[in-house]
Amino acid sequence: MKDIERFISGFRRFRENYFGPEATHFEHLKKGQNPKTMLIGCADSRVDPAILTNCAPGDIFTVRNVANLVPPFEEDGGRHGVSAALEFAVCHLEVEHIIVLGHSGCGGINALMAGTSGCGGDGFISRWMSIAAPARERVLAELSDKDPLLQRRAAEQAAILLSLENLRSFPWIDERVASGVLSLHGWYFDISEGELLEYRPERGVFEPIT
Structure with a gap:
């Protein structure tokens, strides 16, 4: 209590x-509401987007889920919460920026890399984290001889890039990005260092913002 x-x-x-x-x-x-930015963040209790960015109510339209994932565009009749939020933010609120915010020590990515799930079996966590399976496969292929901690950090950042790619699979996002009215951003919060990094596509790396 x-x-x-x-x-x-x-x-x-x-x-x-x-x-x-x-x-x-x-x-x-x-x-x-009339926010100009949408942020897709992790449900992790340590990574509250409004607190991290010192935002006031009404500043950002936020979606949080396990491991800050964006599924690819699908028209299968399923119940797609993230996709519905994207559609509302882009087509109705007409946001100008979408930020995918990942972080270090992500439990979802740890489960992905370890091949484990929540309550056992093929549960909700394992099915959800299968979205990031390509990120896991890439890291294990390119960093097979590296320390597991380094692999997990690489997977956390690779999952952000995968979500950015998946955003472009939505036709109404892709056309807005192509026309320059919508920008996509990949951010990574390093909890241990208290540092925020941004993906620089021209250099292919995450670099500190602060």
């Missing part, structure tokens, strides 16, 4: 800051 009590106290502070007598931030947000 201590966590719940702390969360409720936190909401009281949030309400005082944003809905108090001198607060004006939510006046225009009450009418709707």
Whole structure:
């Protein structure tokens, strides 16, 4: 119950800051949202996009899932939560940027590399992480003789690049990127160093932003 009590106290502070007598931030947000950036991040409790970027409510349209993955474009009649969010952000909110934010020590990537799942068997985690199977295969092929920790870090970054590729498989994303009205970004948060890296396609590497 201590966590719940702390969360409720936190909401009281949030309400005082944003809905108090001198607060004006939510006046225009009450009418709707108009973020220019979408961020696809990991569900990991240590990697909160709004906290990492010091954003205010309404600044970023966020989707979080295990290992910050973007599935490829599919029209199979399935229930595609990430794809639906992408469609809303791109076609309705008309965002100008999509950021895929990965991080070090990702549990989903660790499970992918170890070949394990959550509750045993062919469960939700293993099926979801199969999206990143090409990243795993690439890392094991190119870094077969390297330390497992280095392999996992490489896989975390390779999964970001794979998600960026999958974004281009959505026709309404690809055409907007091609026309220059939408930009895609790959970011990697190094938890141990407190450092944010961005993928530089012209150099083919992740380099520190800060």
